[in-house]
Amino acid sequence: MKTLKVRLVSGGEISLELEVGGVFYILGANGAGKSTLLYEWAKTSEGNILIAGNREVIFGSAAVSISAAEAKQYNGYMENDIQYSNSARHSRSNHNNEMRLKNIIFAMRSVGDYHNDQYRKADQQGNMAEKSMWHDTMPLTMVNSALKSASFRFSLSWSYESELMVEKEGVSAPYGIDQMSDGERAALILAATVILAKKNSTVLLDEPERHLHRSISVPLISALRGMRSDLSWVIATHDISLPKEDYESRKLIVYEYSGVAWEAELMPVSAFSDSILSEAIYGARQKVLFVEGNRDSLDLSIYKALFRGVAIVPVNSCVDVRNSVVALNNIEGVHYVEARGLVDADNRADLHSLKEVGVFSIGLYAVESIYYHPLVLSAMLEVSATESTLEDLYVCGCAAINLGNVEKLARDFDYKFYRNNYIKNMASVDNFRASDRSELNDFVVSNSVSDFERMIRDNAWDEVVSFFKIKSTGAVNAIAKKLDYLNAPAYERAVIKRFEKDEIFCKKVRSIIPDPFVLDINSNVKLVK
Helix, strand or coil: CEEEEEEECCCCEEEEEECCCCEEEEECCCCCCHHHHHHHHHHHCCCEEEECCCCCCCCCCCECCCCHHHHHHHHHHHHHHHHHCCCHHHHHHHHCCHHHHHHHHHHHHHHHHHHHHHHHHHHHHCCHHHHHHHHHCCHHHHHHHHHHHCCCCEEEEECCCCEEEEEECCCCCCEEHHHCCHHHHHHHHHHHHHHCCCCCCEEEEECHHHCCCHHHHHHHHHHHHHHCCCCEEEEEECCCHHHHCCCCCEEEEEEEECCCCEEEEEECHHHCCCHHHHHHHCCCCCEEEEECECCCCCCHHHHHHHCCCCEEEECECHHHHHHHHHHHHCCCCCCCCEEEEEECCCCCCCHHHHHCCCEEECCCCCHHHHHHCHHHHHHHHHCCCCCCCHHHHHHHHHHCCCHHHHHHHHHHHHHHHHHHHCHHHCCCHHHHHHCCCHHHCHHHHHHHHHHHHHHHHCCCHHHHHHHCCHHHCCHHHHHHHHCCCCCHHHHHHHHHHHHHHCHHHHHHHHCCCCCHHHECCCCCCECCC
16 A cells, blocks of 8 residues: 655645555646646655646657667656656656657567567467466557547557557558547557556556546546556546546545645545535536436436536436435535436426426426427428328327226326325325225326326327326337337437437427526526526
């Protein structure tokens, strides 16, 4: 275990106990002293590998262009540069210079050659375990695997002239790494540096978001941590997506650097079990929309397509949505998060009280009803090869709802009505369905059954999707097939794809659901911003 210390302005210090394989995140605003703290540790602690946040990563050549003696000399120079420089920014400016990049290419080749030699020896001795180990840990094999995990569509290989070449999908001929894009080069440098690190080192990674998009940095760092479980990590960032994906990690919040010490606070792992609430503490600056469901819910696709740029957080039930919104909005003076909630209409009687705390109804029985809303059906009909009309879809959908569906959905409707209005004396759902309901107002069930039957008889599809859970009936598959899709899931995937590609369509669909971020909690009137 390694201990890293943070001098505090108050005169004390914070000790960070870093276990092998563990990670610490350093969070804070620009100028708070995160980078300076990493350089402080690079200077004062052995076995630390500093990877600076710098976009200046230009390979002068794809070939191995230095000797072993030059590489050794450069390594010594870099150790002195970090040890004796008084400025973190000075070291950063020299961190990704041409000589360092040449050294990475040399090390990739030389360590790879050593692995090849050991591989051949194991092969000659018939030692299959050793042979497999040396093959799997070849630097280029591991780097390619890490890059693939980050969805890069290229692989690296050595040419006969010892040039590190790129073979990219869709490109006919290989090209040198000096022709890679900025992001590709940055990913290569990070991956190669980590793969080549000495055993039990600590990686000090400064602001990976400066040169890698979060869609790349998160899976790439995760893959590298898995490959090099012997390393420990300290990551300085103000991209909360990194610590958000790593719930069990420790976090140090840095507020200010005085020139000799820091104002900082160590957050315990148990500070917040909810990742989004923790984002508020760690300085999030984004809108957060709490919804019903879980992280595996297919409904998330709808919300993400309709509310782009908003963090969509599923928190199980309506009660959880309300509690999360209230909790997040009541953390004052720490964050810049605006929290709202959306819940299914679900025949609720408490929508007014929910609205008062920032939770709004989507206006439909359930969010998945959007797929079968008349506006969406009409739009999907326009791009379908079928000759069916919108009225045909209504007739088809209503015809697929049988008497058993009507009875069950009506009883569910009535139970929820009963639950919301008589919550204090509410019977269990099983007792309710099994009873004759004489003591619970018989007219409730009879009215909803007759209402539902009328909707089906009149093909009043807009009412059906607003009041009943159609996903549990055969209507969804019937409509999907009428539109020439294999089944309901295939149709729903097509709707999501159109959400993502057709902004005009997306805007039309957004008109179905209220935007909770432009509604006044007290008046339900759109805010003027």
